[in-house]
Structures are given as C-alpha cells and as structure tokens.
Amino acid sequence: xxxxxxxxxxxTSCINTYFGVLFRIKRLPHPSVxxxxxxxxxxxxxxxxxxxxxxxxxxKNRDNKMxxxxxxxxxxxxxxxxxxHEKDGYVPLADIAERQGISKKYLEAxxxxxxxxxxxxxxxGKGGGYKLNVKPDxxxxxxxxxxxxxxxxxxSCVTDDHAVCPNKTACRTLPMWIELDRTLKVxxxxxxxxxxxxxxxx
Numbered sequence: 001x002x003x004x005x006x007x008x009x010x011x012t013s014c015i016n017t018y019f020g021v022l023f024r025i026k027r028l029p030h031p032s033v034x035x036x037x038x039x040x041x042x043x044x045x046x047x048x049x050x051x052x053x054x055x056x057x058x059x060k061n062r063d064n065k066m067x068x069x070x071x072x073x074x075x076x077x078x079x080x081x082x083x084x085h086e087k088d089g090y091v092p093l094a095d096i097a098e099r100q101g102i103s104k105k106y107l108e109a110x111x112x113x114x115x116x117x118x119x120x121x122x123x124x125g126k127g128g129g130y131k132l133n134v135k136p137d138x139x140x141x142x143x144x145x146x147x148x149x150x151x152x153x154x155x156s157c158v159t160d161d162h163a164v165c166p167n168k169t170a171c172r173t174l175p176m177w178i179e180l181d182r183t184l185k186v187x188x189x190x191x192x193x194x195x196x197x198x199x200x201x202x
Contacts (some may be wrong), residue, residue, distance in 0.1 A: 075148040083136040090129035117147035142188035
C-alpha cells in the first residue's frame, strides 16, 4: 500500500539529513554500508509510491566489470599518498586514512591486496606502517588495478578463468571484446604512479 504524502516527505527528509551529515564530515562509510543503505532506500521509495521502478532495478543489476570499483580508485590514491610521503619511511595507515578521507578499516583490505602483490610492504608495532615496495616510476595504474580488482574485463568471456564459450568459433563480436580488453590494459599501463604524482588535483 502506498504511503501518504506526509510520510513520503518524512522519508525524503531523513535521506537528505543522512547524506548532509556525510558531506559535512567529508567521510563516507565503507562501500558495503553504502550499498546496504542504497538497497534500503530503494525499497523504501518503492513502498512509498506503491510500485517498483524498472530503471532503478536495472541499475541495481551491476554486471559491468569494466568500471573501476571504489577499491581500485582508493588503491591508486593510497599509492600516490605513499609516494608523496616516501621520505617519511613507514607511514601509519591512520595517517593515510585521515589525508584521503577513507575508512581505516576499508584501507586495511586494500593494503592487504597491495602487500600480497608486493607493491607495498609494511611492518607492525610502534613506528610501523606501510611504504612502497616499488619505485613510483616503475609501477603503473594497471599494476594497482590488477592487484585490487577481482575481474576487470569488458565481458566475462575474455577472462582467463572463464570456461570456453560454446559459441566462441562462431561469435563475431569476440574479436572486438578481445581488442577492447587489450586496449584497456595498454591505456592503464601508460600511467605510472610518478605521472599521477605530478598531476595537480582538479
């Protein structure tokens, strides 16, 4: 049953208040939290108006792995931050989180992937933290994206672990997807951390 107009106004006010607080403190919660909030808001909107919205529903079915996720974008920011403070030695994760406005807990997951790929190294305890394990002019954006993105391809049939498609020999679009996949890799390989370090923020 659809809600009354005053109830719709109330829910809208709550949404505005919540996001207003986020912008004021200049810090967003973990993406998984945002996803749950978005899910809840979507269902609340549907309840308020007494119907579902196909356009919103289609947007919720995110099947496009070609877009760089929040994790990949933040990982690049972390690498740039570490490069900027390379002379400081091991940089505490809390300092990076503060400068970048990213949740420390979320950064832990990102750093874990970068350490696993030996792009970053760290030490525990007093005076511990993280530092680059590669030179900024030898690490590309592709190295970072590849380390943090589970699957970064335009379509699933060009992934390494994908089962052979039964239509592979007859598919006339496959060469196009393969070329796009290679083009993306070449594009991100052009940009080194040192290049981004010299770029002025917008």
